[in-house]
Amino acid sequence: MVRCAIRYVATSFTVPSVNCASSPDGSFVGIFAGLDGITSQTVEQVGVEAGCSGGTASYGAFYEMFPNAPVAFSGISPGDAISANVYFNSATNRWQLSLTDLTTGGNIATTQACPSGSKCRNASAEVIAEAPSSSTGAILPLVKFGQVNHEAIVVTSRNGTRGSMTSNALWTTDSITMVNSGGKVLAQPGPVYGGQAFQDTWRAAS
Numbered sequence: 247m248v249r250c251a252i253r254y255v256a257t258s259f260t261v262p263s264v265n266c267a268s269s270p271d272g273s274f275v276g277i278f279a280g281l282d283g284i285t286s287q288t289v290e291q292v293g294v295e296a297g298c299s300g301g302t303a304s305y306g307a308f309y310e311m312f313p314n315a316p317v318a319f320s321g322i323s324p325g326d327a328i329s330a331n332v333y334f335n336s337a338t339n340r341w342q343l344s345l346t347d348l349t350t351g352g353n354i355a356t357t358q359a360c361p362s363g364s365k366c367r368n369a370s371a372e373v374i375a376e377a378p379s380s381s382t383g384a385i386l387p388l389v390k391f392g393q394v395n396h397e398a399i400v401v402t403s404r405n406g407t408r409g410s411m412t413s414n415a416l417w418t419t420d421s422i423t424m425v426n427s428g429g430k431v432l433a434q435p436g437p438v439y440g441g442q443a444f445q446d447t448w449r450a451a452s
Contacts, residue, residue: 251369251404252281252370252401253281253334253368254331254400254402255279255331255371255372255402256279256331256398256399257279257330257373257396257397257398257399257400258327258330258396258397258398259396260325260327260395261294261296261305261322261326262275262277262324262391262392263324263325264296264303264324265389265390265391266298266301266302266303266389268390269389269390271298271299271300272298273297273298273377273386273387273388273389273390273451274295274296274297274386275295275296275297275375275376275388276293276294276295276308276375276376276377277294277391278291278294278330278373279292279332279371279372280292280293280332280371280372280374281332281334281341281366281368281372282367282368282369282370283370284369284370284372285369286365286366286367286369286370288311288313288364288365289312290310290312290334290343290358290366291312291332291343292308292330292331292332292344292354293307293330294306294308294322294328294345295307295308295318296389296391297386297389298389303324305323306319306321307319307320307328307347307352309343309356311341311361312361313361313364317356319354321347322347322352323350325349326348326349326350327347327349328346328347328348329345329346329348330345331344332371334368334404335357336404338357339360340357340358341357341358341360341366342355342356343355343358344356372422373396373399374422375394375446376424377432377433389448389451392447393445393446393447394445395443396444397442397443398442399443399444400442401417403416403417411438411441411444412441423435426452430450431449431450432448433447433449434446434449
């Protein structure tokens with residue numbers, strides 16, 4: 247996670263195959279790139295979601311301008327190579343969210359305004375695999391996804407300086423481990439390689 251005034255974040259990854267035999271029913275994982283979400287009340291994000299229901303795995307893509315509800319798409323499969331990015335266009339005061347399935351050629355591209363009544367600050371950027379929330383706000387169990395390899399990570403500051411996840415004079419980078427309310431580790435990020443890649447590993451469902 248990168249903190250400062252950010253206008254662009256991008257990542258590439260391969261959709262993992264989730265293990266429904268070893269996961270609770272109704273467990274999910276969201277894998278995405280996004281702006282905000284740490285010190286602000288909004289998140290502008292795009293990525294994929296995978297989960298298990300009735301012992302059957304499902305996969306899909308989504309974008310979300312939280313607190314608005316996510317917009318979901320089908321056509322995603324395990325093993326697909328994904329490229330995702332979010333860009334804030336200061337000239338139009340709009341967020342451009344894009345996801346490309348490099349395996350199938352499928353693409354999501356949308357331009358969105360900040361949700362009504364919200365203030366989108368572009369205060370941070372994140373590249374993450376985490377358990378999503380339900381419509382009531384409860385954190386869902388984290389499906390057993392094995393490992394996600396984030397690669398080709400790019401961050402750009404509001405003034406146009408392009409960089410990586412490595413901390414510098416413009417931003418600081420933090421590693422976030424997903425834990426439950428009791429401190430049990432659910433998902434564990436590994437070390438960052440060259441400022442542009444890291445692995446996120448599943449540890450527990452809840």
